[in-house]
Amino acid sequence: MNNEAIDGGRFFALMSWIERRLPALTRLKQPEALPLILNRKRLYVLPTGAGLFIGALLIGMLLGALNYNNNPALLLSFLIASAVHSSLLQGYFNLLGLRVLQLDAEPAHAGERINLTLRLENPDGRARNGLCFRLDERASSLSLAGNTRGHVDLGVVAQRRGYQRCGRIAVFTRHPLGLFRVWSWISPDRQLLVYPAIERDGPPLPLPSTDGNRRWRRSPGEQLHSLRDYRVGDPLRLMAWKRSAQMGRPLVREFEAPTGGQIELDWQTLDGIDNETRISRLTRWLLEAERLGLKTRLVLPSQSFGPDRGDQHRRNCLTALALLPGAASGDAP
Amino acid sequence: MKSPALDRRRFLWCAIAVPTGTLAILPTLPLWLSLLLVLLWAIALPLGLRRITLPMPVRVTVTLAISFALLSSYGFRFGRDTGAALITLLLVLKLFELRSIRDARSAIGFSMFAAMAAFLLDQGPSMLLLSGLACILLLAALAEIADLEAQPATKALPLESPTSGWPVRLRQSLRLLLLALPLAAVGFFLFPRLAQPLWGFPGRASEPRMGLSDEMTPGDIAELFLDDSPAMRVRFLDAVPNPEQMYWRGPVMTQFDGRTWSRSRFLERALPEQFEPLGPPIRYEITQEPTGRNYVMALDVPVSDAAEVGMTNSRFLLSKRPLDDVQRFELASVLDYRLDATPRYLTTMQQRMTELPEGFNPRTRELIQRWRDEGTDDRGMIQRALTLFNREFVYTLEPPILHRHSVDEFLFDTRAGYCEHFSSAFTVMMRMAHIPARVVTGYQGAYYNAVGDHWVVRLSDAHAWSEVWLRGEGWVRVDPTSVVAPERIEQGSDSLREASSWRSVVRPLLDTADWLRRSWNDLVLGFDAARQQRLLQPLGIDPKSWRQIGILLAVAAGIALLVTIWLLRRAAPPPRDPLLRAWDHFVTQLRRAGTRWRANDAPRTISERAARRLPRSAEQIRALSERFIAWRYAGQELDTEARRRLQQDLRRFRIPKDHVPRKRAA
Numbered sequence: 001m002n003n004e005a006i007d008g009g010r011f012f013a014l015m016s017w018i019e020r021r022l023p024a025l026t027r028l029k030q031p032e033a034l035p036l037i038l039n040r041k042r043l044y045v046l047p048t049g050a051g052l053f054i055g056a057l058l059i060g061m062l063l064g065a066l067n068y069n070n071n072p073a074l075l076l077s078f079l080i081a082s083a084v085h086s087s088l089l090q091g092y093f094n095l096l097g098l099r100v101l102q103l104d105a106e107p108a109h110a111g112e113r114i115n116l117t118l119r120l121e122n123p124d125g126r127a128r129n130g131l132c133f134r135l136d137e138r139a140s141s142l143s144l145a146g147n148t149r150g151h152v153d154l155g156v157v158a159q160r161r162g163y164q165r166c167g168r169i170a171v172f173t174r175h176p177l178g179l180f181r182v183w184s185w186i187s188p189d190r191q192l193l194v195y196p197a198i199e200r201d202g203p204p205l206p207l208p209s210t211d212g213n214r215r216w217r218r219s220p221g222e223q224l225h226s227l228r229d230y231r232v233g234d235p236l237r238l239m240a241w242k243r244s245a246q247m248g249r250p251l252v253r254e255f256e257a258p259t260g261g262q263i264e265l266d267w268q269t270l271d272g273i274d275n276e277t278r279i280s281r282l283t284r285w286l287l288e289a290e291r292l293g294l295k296t297r298l299v300l301p302s303q304s305f306g307p308d309r310g311d312q313h314r315r316n317c318l319t320a321l322a323l324l325p326g327a328a329s330g331d332a333p
Numbered sequence: 334m335k336s337p338a339l340d341r342r343r344f345l346w347c348a349i350a351v352p353t354g355t356l357a358i359l360p361t362l363p364l365w366l367s368l369l370l371v372l373l374w375a376i377a378l379p380l381g382l383r384r385i386t387l388p389m390p391v392r393v394t395v396t397l398a399i400s401f402a403l404l405s406s407y408g409f410r411f412g413r414d415t416g417a418a419l420i421t422l423l424l425v426l427k428l429f430e431l432r433s434i435r436d437a438r439s440a441i442g443f444s445m446f447a448a449m450a451a452f453l454l455d456q457g458p459s460m461l462l463l464s465g466l467a468c469i470l471l472l473a474a475l476a477e478i479a480d481l482e483a484q485p486a487t488k489a490l491p492l493e494s495p496t497s498g499w500p501v502r503l504r505q506s507l508r509l510l511l512l513a514l515p516l517a518a519v520g521f522f523l524f525p526r527l528a529q530p531l532w533g534f535p536g537r538a539s540e541p542r543m544g545l546s547d548e549m550t551p552g553d554i555a556e557l558f559l560d561d562s563p564a565m566r567v568r569f570l571d572a573v574p575n576p577e578q579m580y581w582r583g584p585v586m587t588q589f590d591g592r593t594w595s596r597s598r599f600l601e602r603a604l605p606e607q608f609e610p611l612g613p614p615i616r617y618e619i620t621q622e623p624t625g626r627n628y629v630m631a632l633d634v635p636v637s638d639a640a641e642v643g644m645t646n647s648r649f650l651l652s653k654r655p656l657d658d659v660q661r662f663e664l665a666s667v668l669d670y671r672l673d674a675t676p677r678y679l680t681t682m683q684q685r686m687t688e689l690p691e692g693f694n695p696r697t698r699e700l701i702q703r704w705r706d707e708g709t710d711d712r713g714m715i716q717r718a719l720t721l722f723n724r725e726f727v728y729t730l731e732p733p734i735l736h737r738h739s740v741d742e743f744l745f746d747t748r749a750g751y752c753e754h755f756s757s758a759f760t761v762m763m764r765m766a767h768i769p770a771r772v773v774t775g776y777q778g779a780y781y782n783a784v785g786d787h788w789v790v791r792l793s794d795a796h797a798w799s800e801v802w803l804r805g806e807g808w809v810r811v812d813p814t815s816v817v818a819p820e821r822i823e824q825g826s827d828s829l830r831e832a833s834s835w836r837s838v839v840r841p842l843l844d845t846a847d848w849l850r851r852s853w854n855d856l857v858l859g860f861d862a863a864r865q866q867r868l869l870q871p872l873g874i875d876p877k878s879w880r881q882i883g884i885l886l887a888v889a890a891g892i893a894l895l896v897t898i899w900l901l902r903r904a905a906p907p908p909r910d911p912l913l914r915a916w917d918h919f920v921t922q923l924r925r926a927g928t929r930w931r932a933n934d935a936p937r938t939i940s941e942r943a944a945r946r947l948p949r950s951a952e953q954i955r956a957l958s959e960r961f962i963a964w965r966y967a968g969q970e971l972d973t974e975a976r977r978r979l980q981q982d983l984r985r986f987r988i989p990k991d992h993v994p995r996k997r998a999a
Contacts, residue, residue: 082513130483178479
């Protein structure tokens with residue numbers, strides 16, 4: 001998805017440098033609630049490098065035509081200059097009035113990428129082409145036909161467990177000629193939930209011995225439930241190698257456990273290590289247990305969940321882990 | 334950071350658009366260079382599509398070698414034409430290394446510059462068409478590249494989607510240009526013109542010279558007579574003189590070396606003449622085609638000179654700069670006048686204007702001496718000479734070749750020639766009789782273009798006549814040609830051609846084309862500082878006040894911008910779904926077969942009615958309409974392939990041939 005072409009990286013690097021030097025520029029960029037409309041107060045225009053080059057050439061052409069008193073040459077120069085200017089207007093109207101409806105985000109673990117989906121609406125009859133969006137060094141683009149909605153996928157790296165601001169999204173376009181860049185900033189006041197990081201190398205999930213052994217053997221009662229994408233921490237023995245090769249991406253088998261085992265993950269039992277390691281170990285165990293189809297009961301210092309299993313349960317547990325004291329609040333810049 | 338690479342599609346766009354900007358320059362180049370450029374382009378194209386880049390030393394060598402050859406063919410003189418040729422060459426060579434977005438953009442920019450520079454060589458409307466085309470293509474190429482920049486390479490590009498095909502792209506680009514028109518017009522008409530050039534005015538290294546020259550050797554103008562292209566266009570502001578009175582005065586030749594007449598720049602400055610108009614002035618404006626010379630043709634004789642034009646003592650007009658471009662002049666002339674030598678310089682004038690080289694034309698000298706001996710006075714001499722011409726001479730555009738004693742041979746042997754021969758011989762005869770005389774070259778007559786209500790003086794109207802000085806009358810125009818071939822003067826150069834029905838048929842077309850050309854000349858080429866002032870005056874704007882012009886420019890540009898913005902914000906109607914269009918086609922077929930339906934009828938109603946009417950196709954009609962209804966109303970999702978098939982089936986539906994629509998009884 002990342003692409004050098006739509007990047008505009010150097011430009012926005014320059015912009016952020018300027019903003020560091022002139023903090024007054026950032027005062028308009030307080031987080032704000034969605035939906036919002038890109039109005040003229042928040043649109044900025046500057047020529048691109050190519051625009052400056054064409055501009056210099058146009059000045060040369062105008063001077064030459066004036067000097068030679070050559071009317072057709074003058075006419076042509078004015079025509080091109082005026083077309084270039086209309087392209088500026090066209091680019092401006094390309095962004096003006098665009099509605100940013102909402103920002104959807106899936107929580108992710110710290111260190112992973114949070115996938116964001118920005119939903120947009122073109123309320124006018126004219127098409128908007130070549131809309132580019134840039135967040136966290138990555139850009140993607142979109143075209144919207146008249147009176148349609150669309151969405152664009154963005155991503156941001158999850159930093160620490162807790163809440164995180166999604167940051168400022170640059171909306172820009174160089175449509176139609178690539179000579180001007182019209183841009184705007186969106187800072188949705190949206191808090192992104194970051195689950196704790198998953199511990200990389202640590203002791204395995206303390207399975208109840210009898211239950212655990214049973215699980216690793218194929219028993220007739222156990223049914224292959226489905227295949228899903230590989231996630232960090234999946235045991236290799238669950239890999240569906242043949243299917244992975246066919247599909248071109250790593251897949252793991254998921255089993256429906258006919259008889260639900262149960263496991264207790266207690267904050268207190270993990271004594272002697274620091275809190276963050278505890279949290280990430282509990283997180284890994286929780287996910288592993290969930291994958292094996294076990295019911296879990298998570299016991300934290302002030303609350304407990306379950307025993308239960310399923311998405312809702314997992315989300316509740318992970319959220320609680322994420323928000324344990326010491327979490328990022330997201331309000332700090 | 335390296336600029337992103339160009340893909341094949343964008344390379345093709347650039348490879349077509351970039352040379353288009355230089356297309357207008359191509360005809361002005363030496364033939365070998367034009368052919369070479371086409372060849373180079375034909376090589377660069379497949380190389381670029383296969384992304385083969387020649388090694389650097391090869392490219393540098395080729396570039397240097399061809400540039401050197403080009404410069405040497407222009408004799409290493411730098412003029413506008415050398416520059417234009419060089420930029421054309423470099424743009425074509427640039428295609429060999431056009432591989433990144435940045436390369437492409439700079440090539441497009443310079444190509445725009447080349448399209449502008451082409452106008453410095455020729456300003457015809459055909460050039461405008463070419464540069465207009467170039468503009469559309471270049472803007473489209475810019476848009477293509479901008480799209481490449483905005484599309485992630487990893488995403489499948491919607492290459493086949495109807496929004497990015499080349500006709501759509503060209504249409505968008507044309508739209509952008511049309512949107513640009515109001516603002517461009519404001520800039521063009523209101524932007525202050527320079528009264529003086531900012532820097533030197535480099536001419537051309539090799540200038541094409543057209544029309545009348547500085548010299549006249551009898552036998553010279555002949556090729557002009559065959560050239561029907563216009564020399565200038567004239568619009569009379571008051572009364573229109575008769576065509577036979579239209580003598581367009583060009584350079585006056587006062588020196589003769591036995592073979593060739595030429596101007597004497599010394600006499601033009603040193604020998605003042607007295608001028609006295611005897612009639613009302615006639616005002617007119619001429620738009621003269623480029624000649625590369627300084628002569629401005631005024632009606633015989635001009636009373637005033639325009640800015641940028643000076644008048645010589647022998648009353649012909651010289652522009653300050655060679656006429657490299659089409660130029661407009663507003664002039665006034667009187668047809669009745671008295672032009673006499675200043676008394677103080679009378680003897681000098683008489684002496685200089687009767688000078689002839691020694692040892693030429695003895696037989697003519699003898700004849701003149703005989704006439705003088707018979708006691709003929711000055712007037713009589715003129716009369717006798719004209720009578721001689723009238724009696725025995727033939728007007729022809731293909732005269733025999735003359736040798737050393739050209740006048741002798743012409744008068745006594747060949748006795749055939751055209752205006753140059755007559756005026757030259759006549760002037761020599763007068764000078765031999767000690768009557769001051771000189772040759773005037775210019776144009777005679779004009780062709781009336783009814784479509785544009787203007788007069789066209791063509792190169793074929795080129796003419797030469799004489800002026801003799803008579804005591805008490807001053808300089809008097811004598812046109813010996815008029816006694817030999819009066820129809821030449823009365824009907825203009827057309828009389829020399831056979832009238833054909835073909836000409837009379839296409840004449841209105843030619844007239845219209847000429848009128849268009851004149852309008853172009855008038856509106857665009859002739860729009861100078863003076864015309865701009867006249868445009869501003871009724872608005873109460875002082876053309877010398879920069880402030881007022883600035884305000885006017887800002888207001889007009891603001892209005893033009895509002896128009897552009899209004900046009901931009903208008904929503905384009907969304908294109909109708911092709912499947913719906915196919916359905917429309919289908920039900921139109923049914924109506925042709927006699928099924929009656931109204932626009933608000935449901936599809937099933939229509940198809941049922943049609944099925945009853947066309948029992949043999951009933952199954953097909955029902956099946957088709959059910960498929961359509963399922964998509965349109967039952968929300969059935971169709972993939973691309975299914976859509977295409979349904980669309981095709983609807984379009985392919987035909988009424989059976991043997992079905993005869995029943996007329997419904999009244």
